[in-house]
Each structure stands twice: as C-alpha cells, then as structure tokens.
Amino acid sequence: ITAEEIFATVASELTSYKQLPQMWYQIHTKYRDEARPKSGLLRVREFTMKDAYSFDLDDAGLDRAFDLQHQAYVAIFERMDLDVVPVQASSGNMGGTDSVEFMVRAEAGEDDVVVCPSCDYAANIEKATSALPAVEDGPGLDAPERFPTPGIRTIAALEEHAPADHQIKTMVYVVDGELTLALVRGDHQLNEQKLADATQANAVRPASADEARDALGALPGSLGAVGVDHLRILADPALKGRRDLATGANEDDWHYRGVDMDRDIQVSEWVDLREVTAGEPCPHCGAPLHVVASIEAGHIFKLGRKYAETFGAQVLDADGKQQPLVMGSYGIGVDRAIATVIETHHDERGIIWPTSVAPYEVVVTIVQSKDEESVARATELYDTLRAAGVDALLDDRDARPGVKFADAELIGIPYRVAVGPKALAEGNVELTPRASGETELVAVGDVADRVVDLVTSTR
Numbered sequence: 043i044t045a046e047e048i049f050a051t052v053a054s055e056l057t058s059y060k061q062l063p064q065m066w067y068q069i070h071t072k073y074r075d076e077a078r079p080k081s082g083l084l085r086v087r088e089f090t091m092k093d094a095y096s097f098d099l100d101d102a103g104l105d106r107a108f109d110l111q112h113q114a115y116v117a118i119f120e121r122m123d124l125d126v127v128p129v130q131a132s133s134g135n136m137g138g139t140d141s142v143e144f145m146v147r148a149e150a151g152e153d154d155v156v157v158c159p160s161c162d163y164a165a166n167i168e169k170a171t172s173a174l175p176a177v178e179d180g181p182g183l184d185a186p187e188r189f190p191t192p193g194i195r196t197i198a199a200l201e202e203h204a205p206a207d208h209q210i211k212t213m214v215y216v217v218d219g220e221l222t223l224a225l226v227r228g229d230h231q232l233n234e235q236k237l238a239d240a241t242q243a244n245a246v247r248p249a250s251a252d253e254a255r256d257a258l259g260a261l262p263g264s265l266g267a268v269g270v271d272h273l274r275i276l277a278d279p280a281l282k283g284r285r286d287l288a289t290g291a292n293e294d295d296w297h298y299r300g301v302d303m304d305r306d307i308q309v310s311e312w313v314d315l316r317e318v319t320a321g322e323p324c325p326h327c328g329a330p331l332h333v334v335a336s337i338e339a340g341h342i343f344k345l346g347r348k349y350a351e352t353f354g355a356q357v358l359d360a361d362g363k364q365q366p367l368v369m370g371s372y373g374i375g376v377d378r379a380i381a382t383v384i385e386t387h388h389d390e391r392g393i394i395w396p397t398s399v400a401p402y403e404v405v406v407t408i409v410q411s412k413d414e415e416s417v418a419r420a421t422e423l424y425d426t427l428r429a430a431g432v433d434a435l436l437d438d439r440d441a442r443p444g445v446k447f448a449d450a451e452l453i454g455i456p457y458r459v460a461v462g463p464k465a466l467a468e469g470n471v472e473l474t475p476r477a478s479g480e481t482e483l484v485a486v487g488d489v490a491d492r493v494v495d496l497v498t499s500t501r
Contacts, residue, residue: 045070046371049095050349053367059099059359062367063107067094069376081150083381084337090377096370099359101346104368108140108344111372115144115340118374122383123396126339129155130165132235133343144340148385151335156318160329168235171314172322172331174280177207182286183300186268191297195263197228200297204228204288210281210301212265212290214249214257217241217274221249221257223267225277225307226316228288232278233317240276240313258292266290267307268298275308278315337382345369393454394477397500402435404493405455409443409462419471419486420461426490432497451476456500457493 049066056064072091079086096107112128119126124146131143143166145155156170157163165171189203197206209228214221215237222241226232238246251261257273258265266289267275281287285302303309320333350356350366359365380399387394397403404427408420420436427434435455437446443462450458460472460481470483473492484492 045093046095046345046349046369047353049093050353050355050367050369053095053097053350053355053369054353056097056355056357056367059357059365062097062099062357063103064097065094065107066097067092069093081152081381082384083377084150084385085152086377089375092374092376094372096372097355098368098370099357099365100368104344104346104370107370108342111342111370112142115342115372115374119144119146119339121398122379123398124339124379124382124386127155127157127164127336129157130169131341132166132168132239134235134238139346140344142342143338145336146339146382146386147334148337148382149335150385151337153336153338154333155336157332157334158324158327158329159332161324161327163324163326163331167317167333168233168239170318170331171325172318173325173328174322177284179208179284180286182302186298186301186306188291188293188296188298190295191264192295194295194297200228200288203297204299208287210266210287210289210303210307212267214254214262214265216245216247216249216253218243218245220274221253222274222276223270224315225267225275225281225309227278227280230278230280230316231319232315236313236315236317237276240311240315260290260292260294264290264292264294264296266292266298266301268292268301269306271308275310276313276315277303277307277309277311279312280316282312337378337385339379339382340372340374342373343371345371388454391448392452395454395456397456397497400433400454400456402453402455403433403497403501404457404459405435405437405450405453407437407443407446407450407458407460409446409460409464411438411440413463415466416461416463419466420459423459423461423471423486423490427493430490430494432494457496459489459493 069092073088076087098104126144126146128142129145131141133141154167156165194200206229211226211228213224215224224232255261281303287301288299289301291298321330324331347366349369355367356364384393406420406424408416410416424434424436456476458474465471469486471489472481473484474481
C-alpha cells in the first residue's frame, strides 16, 4: 500500500552526494486488502494517503530528516486540534531501525498504546516493555519430574499444581514455514507482532493442532520444550534464569515440575515476546502503566538502506565511491485524519469541526426565508465574508429554523450567524460557536469583523 519500491527506483536517477539531501512527497489513492472494513473511514479498502520519502548519504542525514518530519507532524496535528502522543512502534514489514506512531486517544481506536502518567514513556502495545518485579523460585529439583495431569489443558487448570507465574506457556508457531516454539511465563500473553519483529519474518501463524502433535507428540495443553533439540526455541526474558517451573511433558495428560530454564531447555534466542498489561511498572520511572485505546494518525519510519540496496539507488560519495542511499518514509492517512477528527470532536448533535479543517468556516442562516429584510442582510453578510476570505455557506432553504439549526450542528460548521426579523428589529443578529453552543447578539454592522477575527484566530 506504500510506495517505497517506486520511490527507490526513481531515486536511482540520483548520481552524486551533491544532490542530497532530497525530500519527496505525494498524495495518492491507495488500496488495502481488508477482510472487513470497519470504523467508518478508519479502516477501509480504498483511501487517500500522504507519503513523504527522504534520501540521504548517511545515518546522520536520516536522523536529521526524521527529526524534521517528526516536528512537522506534531505541528500538523496540533493545527488539526488532535492531541497526539508520539509512541515507539513496530516497523513491521517496512523494516528499518526505528519508527514512531502518532496516536490519538479515542474509544474507537483499534490500537492499544502503553503510556506512563508520570514520565514521557509511551509505546504501541506491539513495542512496549515494562520493569517486571523478580519472582522468587523454590530450590527446584535435580531433574524435571513427570506427573499426571488428566484433563488439564490450560494454565489456569494447572494452577492447582503450580502458580501461573511458575509455569511455562509453550506455543507452536510457523515462522516463514519453520516450526518454532515461543515460550512466555504462564501468566503472560504472547504478542504476535513482537514474534514477527524478533524473527524478521514475512509470515507468522499459530501451528495447527496436528502440526504441533506431529512435531512434539502431544496436543496443545500438554506441550513443552524440555529436551526439544530439533526446533527453534524463542523465550521471553521473563523466564531467564528461572527454575522450579511447570510445563507440558509432550505427552497428553502429563506435565513436568522442577524445570530449570538453563539446565533443561535449549533456548535458541532470548527475545521480548510478552504483551505488557496495565499496572505493570514503567521501564523508565517505575510508575504503573496505563493501556489506552488509540487511533494511529501518522507513522514515520527510518528505512535505512533496505530499499536502496534492493533497487540499486546509489550515489558517489566525496571519495568517488558508490554508496546506497539512506531512506526514510513518512505517512499520514488523509481520510483517516478526517475520521480521527470526527471521533474526537463531536457531541450528541453531530460533528464539531476545528476551523482549520472545517468544510465551511461559517454558515449564515436565514431564519425566515420569506422575510425580505432577513434575506437582504444575510446575503450582504455572506458576500462580505466571502470577500474577506472566509469560507462561508448561505442557508437560504425554505425550511423551518429548527431544521436549519440542526443541520448546521450535524455538519459541524464552527460558527453560525442566524439572521432573523426578531433580532434585526433591534439591529442585531445571533452568533453561535458550534463548540460552545452559546448564542450572543451582535450588532449587524459589527458581525462581519467579529466573524473574520474568530475564524482567522482559530485556523
């Protein structure tokens, strides 16, 4: 859905370091194979995207470009009145060394973000870590001891023999076609994106029950890694150095007790696999972490040399040597930004657009369309506002005032000026900001300047 390959191909036209740095962008329609589009414009199959790409000679240049884009994104979202939180994020299939998501807290959000209320730590759930307290283990056994567990298939059921934090949860995954064991503490959940990131895999899926049985000899619920030497074993650091643990014995209805991670399991690699939960200590300051639903409004990546090396985008450096370009990628979903504003700026009557992104900045509503004085004054005000550069809408429909007011609130136009015979009789019109809903009377001769000031100060 993004255009790194195309931009890297075009960048192959660059030949010298003297042409760098470069920053290119496009706004374009894109497509995504969504199984089930949802949440209005938040998750759709066709959408409009703003992409930018940076090209530099070295990592220091990429760092500068990345920081500039970060600052620009913060300014863009501030202007849109979106309270974004920049968070550490997974780069996924994009690769690269670093990425930051700009997240907006919202009940409709499809992403969970871990934030610390006491410091600036914030990360997507797919990247977040915490400072877990140590767990005290017993003395353990000289060797793992098998014991019968008829009908026990879950961590909770096994707690009659061992607390969940003294168990090993063993999951079988197929990682780029290779059967792999993923181990986490019994009371922890595995985050599949962390597994994908740790293995740099293109395809990750849970193994089927048949695949697990063929590989280990038992069905899920009785699986373990003790004595396994023919499969790749990834383990979460929360298990490092642990002993006196319980785990499946790779025989249905049997488990081991007294398992020592260092002695009994041949861990191929220790990688962060577990999903952080609310209340765990912040890795920076120790305060209890919060997990909040959020919408991803923007995402920036340090791509590095991955695409340049693949597509032959190279330039000569100052010593006349060929060097691959160092790239960054920066994206904002235009449609998604609109949906995010709506999700965070509304009430029971409809949308409350910030002036900076409103389809119209003010609506001039004729309260009684058959009153000639109201029509004349409203039309004059409309023309004056348009001439002053205000994006105005004239509602001269032959409809009841309540219908017109309700429509203006539903659409969410930031300011409404109601021109009617009752107020005009005293030389006034009604001015109502959509956000507050508080109506005030303003003199006819002053209202144009008042509206221009309000609009220009909130754009």
